[in-house]
Amino acid sequence: MTRKQRRLTMIGCALVVLGFAAGLVLYALRDSIVFFSTPSMAAEQHIAPGKRFRLGGLVQPGSLVCGGSQISFEVADGGAKLPVTYKGLLPDLFREGQGVIAEGALDASGTFRADTVLAKHDENYMPKDVADALKKQGHWKDDYDKKLAENIKGASCAHGGS
Amino acid sequence: MEGREVIAEAGHYALVLALGLALVQSFVPILGVRWGDPALMNVARSTALAQLLFVASSFTALVTLHVTSDFSVVNVFENSHSLKPLIYKITGVWGNHEGSMLLWVLILALFGGLVAAFGNNLPLSLRAHVLAVQAWIAGAFYLFILITSNPFLRIADPPIEGRDLNPVLQDFGLAVHPPMLYLGYVGFSISFSFAIAALLEGRIDAAWARWVRPWTLMAWIFLTLGIAMGSYWAYYELGWGGWWFWDPVENASLMPWLAGTALLHSALVMEKRNALKVWTILLSILTFSLSLLGTFLVRSGVLTSVHAFASDPTRGVFILLILCVFIGGSLSLFAGRASSLKQGGLFAPISREGALVLNNLFLTTACATVFIGTLYPLALEVLTGDKISVGAPFFNLTFGPLFVPLMIAVPFGPMLAWKRGDLLGAAQRLLAAGVAALIAIAIAWAWASGGSALAPLAIGLAIFVIAGAVSDLVERMGLFRNPLSISFRRALGLPRSAWGSAFAHAGIGIALIGIVCETTWNSEFIGTMKPNDVIPFSGYQLKLDSLSQRQGPNYRELVASFIVSLDGEKLAVMTPSKRNFTTRGGASTTEAALLTRGVSQLYISLGDTTADGGITLRIYHKPLVLLIWFGPVLMAFGGVLSLSDRRLRVGAPKPARALRGLQAAE
Numbered sequence: 001m002t003r004k005q006r007r008l009t010m011i012g013c014a015l016v017v018l019g020f021a022a023g024l025v026l027y028a029l030r031d032s033i034v035f036f037s038t039p040s041m042a043a044e045q046h047i048a049p050g051k052r053f054r055l056g057g058l059v060q061p062g063s064l065v066c067g068g069s070q071i072s073f074e075v076a077d078g079g080a081k082l083p084v085t086y087k088g089l090l091p092d093l094f095r096e097g098q099g100v101i102a103e104g105a106l107d108a109s110g111t112f113r114a115d116t117v118l119a120k121h122d123e124n125y126m127p128k129d130v131a132d133a134l135k136k137q138g139h140w141k142d143d144y145d146k147k148l149a150e151n152i153k154g155a156s157c158a159h160g161g162s
Numbered sequence: 163m164e165g166r167e168v169i170a171e172a173g174h175y176a177l178v179l180a181l182g183l184a185l186v187q188s189f190v191p192i193l194g195v196r197w198g199d200p201a202l203m204n205v206a207r208s209t210a211l212a213q214l215l216f217v218a219s220s221f222t223a224l225v226t227l228h229v230t231s232d233f234s235v236v237n238v239f240e241n242s243h244s245l246k247p248l249i250y251k252i253t254g255v256w257g258n259h260e261g262s263m264l265l266w267v268l269i270l271a272l273f274g275g276l277v278a279a280f281g282n283n284l285p286l287s288l289r290a291h292v293l294a295v296q297a298w299i300a301g302a303f304y305l306f307i308l309i310t311s312n313p314f315l316r317i318a319d320p321p322i323e324g325r326d327l328n329p330v331l332q333d334f335g336l337a338v339h340p341p342m343l344y345l346g347y348v349g350f351s352i353s354f355s356f357a358i359a360a361l362l363e364g365r366i367d368a369a370w371a372r373w374v375r376p377w378t379l380m381a382w383i384f385l386t387l388g389i390a391m392g393s394y395w396a397y398y399e400l401g402w403g404g405w406w407f408w409d410p411v412e413n414a415s416l417m418p419w420l421a422g423t424a425l426l427h428s429a430l431v432m433e434k435r436n437a438l439k440v441w442t443i444l445l446s447i448l449t450f451s452l453s454l455l456g457t458f459l460v461r462s463g464v465l466t467s468v469h470a471f472a473s474d475p476t477r478g479v480f481i482l483l484i485l486c487v488f489i490g491g492s493l494s495l496f497a498g499r500a501s502s503l504k505q506g507g508l509f510a511p512i513s514r515e516g517a518l519v520l521n522n523l524f525l526t527t528a529c530a531t532v533f534i535g536t537l538y539p540l541a542l543e544v545l546t547g548d549k550i551s552v553g554a555p556f557f558n559l560t561f562g563p564l565f566v567p568l569m570i571a572v573p574f575g576p577m578l579a580w581k582r583g584d585l586l587g588a589a590q591r592l593l594a595a596g597v598a599a600l601i602a603i604a605i606a607w608a609w610a611s612g613g614s615a616l617a618p619l620a621i622g623l624a625i626f627v628i629a630g631a632v633s634d635l636v637e638r639m640g641l642f643r644n645p646l647s648i649s650f651r652r653a654l655g656l657p658r659s660a661w662g663s664a665f666a667h668a669g670i671g672i673a674l675i676g677i678v679c680e681t682t683w684n685s686e687f688i689g690t691m692k693p694n695d696v697i698p699f700s701g702y703q704l705k706l707d708s709l710s711q712r713q714g715p716n717y718r719e720l721v722a723s724f725i726v727s728l729d730g731e732k733l734a735v736m737t738p739s740k741r742n743f744t745t746r747g748g749a750s751t752t753e754a755a756l757l758t759r760g761v762s763q764l765y766i767s768l769g770d771t772t773a774d775g776g777i778t779l780r781i782y783h784k785p786l787v788l789l790i791w792f793g794p795v796l797m798a799f800g801g802v803l804s805l806s807d808r809r810l811r812v813g814a815p816k817p818a819r820a821l822r823g824l825q826a827a828e
Contacts, residue, residue: 087688089767
């Protein structure tokens with residue numbers, strides 16, 4: 001083989017692999033990405049039951065009901081509220097009145113069935129998507145985080161321990 | 163008190179001095195090369211060492227402030243507490259944005275200092291160029307720290323007590339994970355600097371690769387260990403039992419690792435065969451660019467991620483600027499100069515070189531898919547405002563299929579000869595490995611009795627890689643063909659790099675077995691238990707013996723005590739706990755309990771207590787899970803073996819070779 005042929009072989013190989021990868025990426029992007037919504041966005045968009053999305057907002061104070069590992073609460077963003085059910089353990093930093101992101105889908109009755117719940121990670125950190133959404137809807141106050149840390153000790157599912 | 167008063171200022175001042183030195187080092191050595199003045203070129207050596215001294219003093223100052231709990235310093239106030247155990251006072255230094263950036267530049271200065279101290283056999287002009295480029299990077303980051311992230315800022319009215327470190331970060335894992343990761347990230351700056359220096363000089367040859375390879379290998383070893391550490395830390399500390407989340411921050415460390423692994427292999431081709439020069443240079447640039455990108459993603463707070471404990475737009479913009487200047491600048495330099503580099507040795511597609519090219523092709527493509535998956539959501543949000551999350555399914559679908567052919571090719575590489583290889587011969591020598599793989603598939607299939615066909619196949623692939631690595635050693639020793647004594651002597655005579663690559667390759671196989679077994683056959687129990695409840699789980703009986711409260715130095719914890727028994731025989735007591743940090747507004751962490759049986763683990767993590775005196779909990783059985791981290795450790799060990807090969811010592815070529823120097827390559 002001449003140098004040129006060898007180079008062509010290599011370039012051909014590279015193109016095949018890159019094409020394969022590009023195909024995979026396009027296929028995966030179509031099927032496996034998940035959109036983010038707040039309760040008001042979800043209400044506007046009429047998301048179909050069964051379609052997975054991430055729901056972000058604040059855990060509505062007073063809405064948390066714990067029954068062992070079966071948990072229900074409401075996520076609110078100032079505009080709308082959405083009931084959420086979740087089976088499993090809540091993250092350590094889950095509190096009423098604080099930011100939360102839940103991933104799952106709506107069921108036929110309009111309840112959001114979450115299979116994953118993420119809470120903000122410390123008192124300085126609000127999930128960015130939630131903060132942005134709240135800002136956009138004008139429910140954001142600059143010292144929101146601080147106030148939460150200072151004043152609100154929302155209920156969690158813990159008893160006795162804390 | 164007087165002495166303590168000035169520590170912060172001294173630390174700050176030392177950093178400013180380091181910046182001054184970096185500025186000098188940025189251009190004086192280059193002028194020296196221009197004018198052919200060895201004295202000016204040698205300036206770089208002294209300034210690099212002095213920089214290390216000043217940055218180290220600055221870092222020591224910050225550590226001292228944290229250890230002595232000087233809450234008049236903002237950084238200490240926000241991240242420390244006088245009751246915090248000493249170890250976490252120290253590790254807390256890099257558990258926050260400012261401190262971790264200081265650690266970043268400390269490691270950068272350390273590498274610069276190492277090149278200065280041990281680069282005596284480098285050609286003078288090359289060393290001058292390399293150190294000048296190091297100084298550009300260092301200068302940019304000193305400025306970044308001084309302007310946007312000064313860890314030495316004072317509070318006018320010092321509080322009595324600090325706000326404590328984020329409890330999740332109060333863990334031994336944090337002591338080791340970031341420094342390891344940074345040693346990896348920043349270590350790639352050396353190969354970057356060498357690449358830029360080569361482009362500036364307009365010449366490059368095999369000796370260049372021999373100098374660069376040990377540094378790349380060192381960075382790679384640390385990055386490998388750092389990623390594995392981080393993964394294990396997430397596994398036991400976050401309490402979800404997950405070890406890899408395809409979180410953007412994890413991807414940020416995986417991308418330089420993939421590119422760095424490719425670089426290691428292409429540098430090998432360049433060293434041995436003087437080929438793939440342009441590609442190697444490009445990879446050096448890309449690898450460090452990805453490290454910078456990782457720093458940007460993590461440090462600018464653009465991500466929604468468990469790791470993002472800092473968010474301040476000015477910082478993001480500053481790092482983005484650094485990123486653009488360095489990546490843009492180096493790529494333009496590359497575009498302008500790459501064509502002047504002479505092409506090297508020829509090789510047939512089926513050859514060791516060909517196999518290494520294939521390795522590079524798959525690694526960089528896999529890296530590109532991770533890149534797309536990580537940055538696509540950011541780009542989409544900027545362009546359309548849509549918020550999406552790209553999670554594990556995307557990466558499993560793209561990264562997985564690309565890794566399979568790579569893994570199949572791995573055992574073939576070392577079996578092929580340089581220049582022109584014999585694929586059939588290699589396949590014959592891998593016959594035993596192939597048979598082992600088939601047996602493994604059959605056993606896994608029978609044992610799992612149906613179910614997903616993917617898992618047994620993946621295990622077969624892993625066994626093929628491991629057995630392939632063993633076959634390579636067997637071949638080289640001539641085992642079974644020669645008397646044992648000769649084979650033994652040959653084994654001793656084998657270059658350590660041969661052992662190194664065999665270990666590293668086997669390591670991937672071992673990690674793959676762990677990954678497959680853990681994800682396919684793990685079992686999970688989520689529920690509520692009350693004291694004295696007993697549940698059967700994966701063949702074990704777990705009894706919740708007691709729930710009690712305990713007081714720690716800066717937290718209170720609820721400890722559950724489980725008695726684990728197997729066939730009625732008591733095995734162990736597991737005590738997972740839930741800590742409540744009084745210092746951080748009641749923030750709590752879950753301390754999972756792990757019971758190791760062989761390389762499998764039983765994992766218990768606590769949830770909340772219920773009103774009727776029970777507790778919610780998660781119990782996992784994770785078969786062969788430890789192999790996931792044992793694999794990378796083995797890979798790193800292979801790297802160390804290879805590094806200790808006398809042909810590859812840091813500061814590499816023997817004087818005789820150095821004399822030959824770099825040949826002009828017009």
